[in-house]
Amino acid sequence: MGFQLSSKDYAEYIKLAAAKIHENGDYVTALDSATGDGDHWSNINMGFEKLVEAIPELEAMNLFDEFKKIGMIMMSVIGGSSGVLYGSAYIGAAKVLKNRDIIENQDMCNILEAMLEAIMARGNAQPGFKTMIDSLHPAVECYKDCIAKGLSEKKTLSLVKSAAVDGAQSTAAMEAVRGRACYQSNKGIGHLDPGAVTMSYQIETLMDYIAARL
């Protein structure tokens, strides 16, 4: 039998992701200062701080309500571009958890895919536009591929994590089509997209957390 995450486990992951984001403040701020307006870290960090405060409430909910609640908190606390994108992502993901009590391997893949679709729809963006999508999209593609190929969960989690991290790194070479970097004369080429980096932090933390429980 594979991994199984409860709403309490997911709340536990939130705590770890919050810590990961908290640690990387100066780095992420520098990235958004180079290509945007410098607030991405402070926005998303504030969002995760609020999520951590809400953990007692979140872990008592079923998965559907928990994801919806996370989406609402992120949307209102983070604000800016990434708030509404994460809000849409979590509300989109909640739908695939409607009657589920636990998250298993296939659910996890479905969750990430629902998030990707919601973000792409909300932001009217595609892979290659130098956004958070460029970390999430390769992760989803990889996840689907691993399941199709019947790889072990351990292997899958490790490959998905690498895909997210590599995807974030790949934004350095991209020209921005969405987000503030597209107002730059060089379209941000040479700089990592901050939203892709924080997306990769979350996927990395999530994959590591699940892997540690196998």
Add this chain to the structure above:
Amino acid sequence: MGFQLSSKDYAEYIKLAAAKIHENGDYVTALDSATGDGDHWSNINMGFEKLVEAIPELEAMNLFDEFKKIGMIMMSVIGGSSGVLYGSAYIGAAKVLKNRDIIENQDMCNILEAMLEAIMARGNAQPGFKTMIDSLHPAVECYKDCIAKGLSEKKTLSLVKSAAVDGAQSTAAMEAVRGRACYQSNKGIGHLDPGAVTMSYQIETLMDYIAARL
């Protein structure tokens, strides 16, 4: 027979005074920056530039009209505190030249005294208030004293010049009662008053000019 200045001669002096003031721009600006608003030199320099432009007109006038005209130009071009003070001074001095074609020793003394009175009345100020008066007042006192003592014109001119220059230097020790320096917590103590310095430049140039003609 002593010196005699025509309106043309006085216009010649104006040219010399303009040059003297022009040369000391940075120094006077620094003085007014330390105790006031930094514009005294640029104001008075602009005034003298306009006077120099008006020389063809000035030297064709009688003394009465010439002094009145100088006063009007200084008043409107210099502006600020010193414009209206010099304007009042020259208009006051014009009165003592009403029916004179030349300026002789006693006239010169009368002119400076009339200027002093006009400045004191307009500015509601006394000697010791750390203003241009502190150069002009000792010069006038000295001039009257020299005439009373029957000193030679040469000696007189030299003593009046020294009195004006020393008077300007004496403002360093004074507390400001008029002008912008009085808003300072230490009332400008330790700094020369810019208006006294430019007054001393004018008296010095005038005395030297007359002395050179003796």
Add this chain to the structure above:
Amino acid sequence: MKKIINQPNAVVSELLAGMAKAYPELKHIENLEVISRKEKSKKVGIVSGGGSGHEPAHAGYVGKGMLDAAVAGNVFSSPSPDRIIKGIEEANSGEGVLLIIKNYSGDIMNFSMAKEMAEMDDIRVESVIVKDDVAVPDSTYSTGRRGIAGTVFVHKIAGAKAESGACLEEVKAAAEKAIANIRSMGMAMSACILPAVGKPGFELCENEIEIGMGIHGEPGVERTSIKTAAETADILLSKILADYDYSGSEVALLINGLGATPLMELYIVNNEAEKILSSKGIKIYKTFVGNYMTALEMSGCSITLMKLDKELKELLDAPCNTPALKI
């Protein structure tokens, strides 16, 4: 960082609270950071908003003849959908609500999400997108042009149309007409400091200016040396006039300060702008000079033109009474 503030994170709610205290006809909805009119009337509601730091925009334009509610995000960050929904609710008197959105992806995403959610609550919501900044190429591929100071004209036109009793579609059409006729271009001479960041996002050397700088400190199109007022007006207007044909028409002119540029300089720029426009046969119908859409304490300015027809003139001249604009 020299700012007269308390906690960097509290600036938005404190500034709006201070504003509501100064203008008793406005109300501040705490936490959701909405400023709305206390007095309501039955008409199409007009809502605008965006990141804070552009004061008096947007809350300063709430009042009779302009906005019914303004929604504030954090400094330079779009407000979240829940705030915008509150603004929509405040502005709605049953005749529907028009959202005036500036063309930033963050604003578009948050306002669209709010629009969808308000529509689920049976409020009729329409939106228009202001994209007046000719510094950025117009493009359907990327987000395209930013919305900058011209937004103030859109507030005025839409607000006057709504006040006249027009229906939602008519108000939207008037706003769209204004948007189609507005072009802006700006330049900056110094950076600004986000309260929460504490240091400037970029540096300009003494003698260096940036042409086409956005109102969030996004880089512009060219760094160059400091110019005279005449040259500055010429550079900005040339870009505008190359993009849209204003020749032979009547225009509204806005000389906008970015926050730290003295009014003295804005008037000097206006003096030059008038000379250039007159020489090109463009007639200035009405001029606005001041800090209408700022970028914290950035120094610099922008020029905006709006081509006028009879309807736009009437709407521009219609009375309005807001903290930042009274006609």
Add this chain to the structure above:
Amino acid sequence: MKKIINQPNAVVSELLAGMAKAYPELKHIENLEVISRKEKSKKVGIVSGGGSGHEPAHAGYVGKGMLDAAVAGNVFSSPSPDRIIKGIEEANSGEGVLLIIKNYSGDIMNFSMAKEMAEMDDIRVESVIVKDDVAVPDSTYSTGRRGIAGTVFVHKIAGAKAESGACLEEVKAAAEKAIANIRSMGMAMSACILPAVGKPGFELCENEIEIGMGIHGEPGVERTSIKTAAETADILLSKILADYDYSGSEVALLINGLGATPLMELYIVNNEAEKILSSKGIKIYKTFVGNYMTALEMSGCSITLMKLDKELKELLDAPCNTPALKI
């Protein structure tokens, strides 16, 4: 020096020309640098003025219900008597003219000389002297207190009284009453640069502010470290309240920016000022927040209180229509 200007010596005439172009109801008298109303009516004329660099003061207050003419000197320098005489002539409709003078010796000397010369031409002229700045000790020996932002209230009160048809003595009495009830106190966070000088007259370190700084960059009463908005409001108001007893009264409150301080911060200061005044039982009748009397691009602010009685309230509320203040 980063300024959007042409020739440093031309800033005053160019800014006034740019202003007259923006407001067709005003006229600019070139060379004499007077801004006056085109439309005249038979009433006491009100004239103010002083050095330039305080925009919108003074020309921005010319219009119905406030000034009839404003006379501009060079930057931070009093206008000369010939300019002031022109302003008096423009404002005179036969009912006499009131001069509103700020208490700087340069202004007093130039305005008095102009007054004497205008009186020789049989124009009735009276004058009042504004000295609201509590940073400076009141004194009969020295020049005494400076006139700062409170002057705007004096413009409003005198202008409204004149508009009501009152005679010269009554207008002067209303202005004197306002002056007796006004106190101001300011602080600065950065210096400003005179166009003709090109460098700042003083320097403040990062983290340093100056309490009691004048509007020409004259030194203040104390240099201290940067404070929160709450502390700043407290320091400024404490000085004012220690000087004049406003307890139990109704006041007009002005939070004035010195030029480069964002409106955001002024609203935050207003939020704090209101808390302090309320806690002391002082009732705020009307609040003004904005850049009303600036010092080029200095950053910082001042707070002004005017105690109101029935007459002053009515005069404050009376309509006025000027570029910088509309009621």
